[in-house]
Amino acid sequence: MRELRKALKTKLKTIHSGVYFQIAPETARFPYLVYDIPNDSDDGESMELVIVDIDGWDSPDNGDTTALEILMSSVNASLNKSVLTTESMSVVLYLDTKLSLTDDDPRIRRRKYTYQAKLFKRG
Numbered sequence: 001m002r003e004l005r006k007a008l009k010t011k012l013k014t015i016h017s018g019v020y021f022q023i024a025p026e027t028a029r030f031p032y033l034v035y036d037i038p039n040d041s042d043d044g045e046s047m048e049l050v051i052v053d054i055d056g057w058d059s060p061d062n063g064d065t066t067a068l069e070i071l072m073s074s075v076n077a078s079l080n081k082s083v084l085t086t087e088s089m090s091v092v093l094y095l096d097t098k099l100s101l102t103d104d105d106p107r108i109r110r111r112k113y114t115y116q117a118k119l120f121k122r123g
Contacts, residue, residue: 001037004091004119007084008035008052015074024057031058031071045121052093052115054079055101057108065109072098072111079115091119 005021012019018032034055054075058068080095093115101110 003086003089004037004050004084004117005035007086007089007091008037011078011082011084012054012075015078016071028057030060031056031068033057033071033075047121048119050091050117050119051096052117054113054115056111056113058110059105059107060109063107063109068109068111072113076113079113087122089119089121091117093117 009019009021012033012035016031016033018024018028020028020032020034022034022036024032024034034057036053036055037050038053039051056068056072056075058065058071060067076095079093082093084091084093094117095113096116097112097114099112099114101112103110
């Protein structure tokens with residue numbers, strides 16, 4: 001799954017510079033993206049179904065979510081139905097769900113896009 005994580009980070013960095021795996025540092029500047037692969041099984045099969053979560057975070061002074069919505073639209077335009085390829089694997093991503101999440105901190109605005117991914121391993 002390290003290959004998938006690396007490929008996702010590289011792809012997301014073409015959209016936005018603030019990209020983190022699982023959790024952002026306290027010093028992260030809004031808006032930013034956090035990605036996760038919650039069913040990281042790596043069971044040795046040549047084809048696996050994988051879930052990929054992309055969370056967009058923002059803390060706008062006026063509560064306006066426009067910048068976050070534009071960021072997440074860019075993420076989806078880049079990821080949905082895309083193929084990421086490395087020497088050892090290829091993965092095809094398909095958008096599954098879009099969620100607007102409520103954070104404990106009322107200043108934080110969040111969006112979560114979940115992708116179903118078909119991961120094909122080589123060799």
